[in-house]
Amino acid sequence: MALTSPRRSALADQVIAQLRNQITSGEWPVGSRIPTEPELVEQLGVARNTVREAVRALAHNGLLDIRQGSGTYVVATSELAGVMHRRFAAADPRHIAELRSTLESSAARLAAVRRTERDLRQLDTLMARREEAWASGDAEAFVAADA
Structure with missing residues (x-):
């Protein structure tokens, strides 16, 4: 049997969309620290792994910067801006x-x-x-x- 690409859970996609909306709407402006993982778990009512997956996806897309021991910060309001920031930093x-x-x-x-x-x-x-x-x-x- 051939391998197929894994699919992200629909729940993680929904969390990604909600977090992205917080960023693009300006609710979480560039430079701001987003709520902690436990706070997001409580606010969203989802498992910790779902929040982690969403945050990592947004970090990979250049919207968030995960700083060990400090928190997670908004670095861009769009994926394009995030890519540009990483590319030209x-x-x-x-x-x-x-x-x-x-x-x-x-x-x-x-x-x-x-x-x-x-x-x-x-x-x-x-x-x-x-x-x-x-x-x-x-x-x-x-x-x-x-x-």
Whole structure:
């Protein structure tokens, strides 16, 4: 009989989804320590091994960092960000800046080519909101509108 790939239990998948949602929603922001394993077991009502499997999966995907003796910390809000963090953590900051410059200018060029009239109206609205915040001297509103 041929071997087949093992399947992750549906329960572990549900726990992974719940934990991922806590991260992507901002409930657990980057840099924060997530609840301990016993706390997660109690909150989720699942076995310790299920929690371990979920946490390890999210760590493998780059969302969490498991620090022995310290806890488990959120390091990214998406799998892509986690992979990028791991890949470029030791890179020269100048190289990162060069990469970002290249990617962001290409993204801006594509956005300009693919824009719609609705996109232009939305940009006009956002720019007006930013200008109003600047004129009123509301730095917090300006930063929010500029993001």
